[in-house]
Structure formats: structure tokens, C-alpha cells
Amino acid sequence: MIHHVWGLFAHPGQEWNEIRGEEETVSHMYLTHVLLLAAIPALSAYIGTTQLGWSIGGGTPVKLTEGSAAQLTFMSYLAMLAGVAVMGGFIHWMARTYDANPTLTQCIVFAAYTATPLFIGGLAALYPHLWLGMIVGTAAVCYTTYLLYVGLPTFMNIPSDEGFLFSSSVLAVGLVVLVAIIALSVIMWGMGMGPVYVR
Numbered sequence: 001m002i003h004h005v006w007g008l009f010a011h012p013g014q015e016w017n018e019i020r021g022e023e024e025t026v027s028h029m030y031l032t033h034v035l036l037l038a039a040i041p042a043l044s045a046y047i048g049t050t051q052l053g054w055s056i057g058g059g060t061p062v063k064l065t066e067g068s069a070a071q072l073t074f075m076s077y078l079a080m081l082a083g084v085a086v087m088g089g090f091i092h093w094m095a096r097t098y099d100a101n102p103t104l105t106q107c108i109v110f111a112a113y114t115a116t117p118l119f120i121g122g123l124a125a126l127y128p129h130l131w132l133g134m135i136v137g138t139a140a141v142c143y144t145t146y147l148l149y150v151g152l153p154t155f156m157n158i159p160s161d162e163g164f165l166f167s168s169s170v171l172a173v174g175l176v177v178l179v180a181i182i183a184l185s186v187i188m189w190g191m192g193m194g195p196v197y198v199r
Contacts, residue, residue: 041122068196100156
């Protein structure tokens with residue numbers, strides 16, 4: 001797992017060929033990659049919001065209670081695990097349009113490796129500062145998009161022009177999934193599952 005993570009940053013084109021040639025199961029992928037990497041942003045946010053807090057306009061730092069932070073951490077962790085599976089399912093469903101025949105497992109593996117920069121970028125939540133989060137978040141999204149556009153044609157074994165269209169479709173679905181997660185979060189906050197601040 002770790003050598004693939006490093007390879008996706010050092011030489012993504014070559015690494016996608018190696019990943020494509022491996023036989024990976026969904027359970028193994030989740031156990032060795034997704035469960036571990038998805039914990040990075042969740043645990044970082046827990047530590048950052050309970051220990052350091054964030055300051056608005058240079059005032060007193062605002063922190064979450066440990067119970068509230070734990071609840072939000074667990075829910076965000078589940079959302080990330082589900083998001084990888086949902087994106088893999090959408091990639092598998094859309095692949096037929098582009099004459100690609102990957103298995104559902106291959107699509108989930110692709111979605112998991114593509115999301116790697118987002119997981120690692122979650123380390124920025126250790127120090128919950130607006131500008132740091134925006135800079136690291138933007139860089140993580142940009143590199144994830146790069147991995148998507150570079151990796152999809154290789155991974156699906158389709159021409160580059162079709163790969164561009166396929167990647168654009170996947171990106172659009174990813175944005176829809178993100179908006180759905182945000183909307184679900186707002187609904188749950190309205191039901192009383194929102195953050196509780198330290199007074």
C-alpha cells in the first residue's frame with residue numbers, strides 16, 4: 001500500500017500501470033488502504049478541534065467538546081468510507097458508456113487510490129486555521145483531479161480523448177456526492193447532532 005501512495009506522488013503514470021496489473025479485493029483494499037488513510041483527516045480534525053481550536057479574528061480559540069468531536073469524527077469517517085464505495089460504483093456504472101469493462105472491485109480500487117491526496121491533506125486539520133485549510137485543501141483537490149485525469153485512461157485502458165470525457169464525468173459526480181454529504185450534514189445538525197462548543 002505505502003509504495004503505491006508514494007508512487008502516485010512520485011511517478012503517477014507508471015504507478016497506475018502497476019496498480020492496474022494487481023488483483024485486489026475490496027476487503028483487502030479497505031483494510032490496507034482506505035480504513036487507514038481515511039482515519040488521517042478524521043483523527044486530525046478531532047485533535048485539532050479539541051486541543052487547539054480555531055480562532056476567529058484573533059480572539060479566544062473556539063474548541064469542541066470531546067464527545068461532540070468524537071461523534072463528528074466518527075460520522076465524517078463513515079462518510080469518507082462510503083464516499084469511496086459510492087464513487088467506485090458510479091465509475092463502474094459509467095464505464096459501459098466508454099466501452100470499458102472493469103469490475104466493480106477495480107473501480108473501487110481506482111476511487112480509493114485517486115482519493116489518496118485528499119486523505120493525506122487532512123493532516124492540515126491538526127492545526128485548524130482557515131488559510132492553511134484552504135491552501136492544503138485546494139492543493140489536495142488539484143492533485144486528486146490530476147490523478148483522475150492521468151489515471152483513468154490508463155486504468156480503464158481507453159483512449160485519452162475518451163478518458164478526458166470519462167474523467168470529467170467522474171469529477172462532476174464527485175462534486176454531486178460532496179454536495180450531498182454537506183446537505184446531509186446540515187440536516188443532521190438540524191436534528192441536534194451538530195457540534196457542541198467548549199464554553
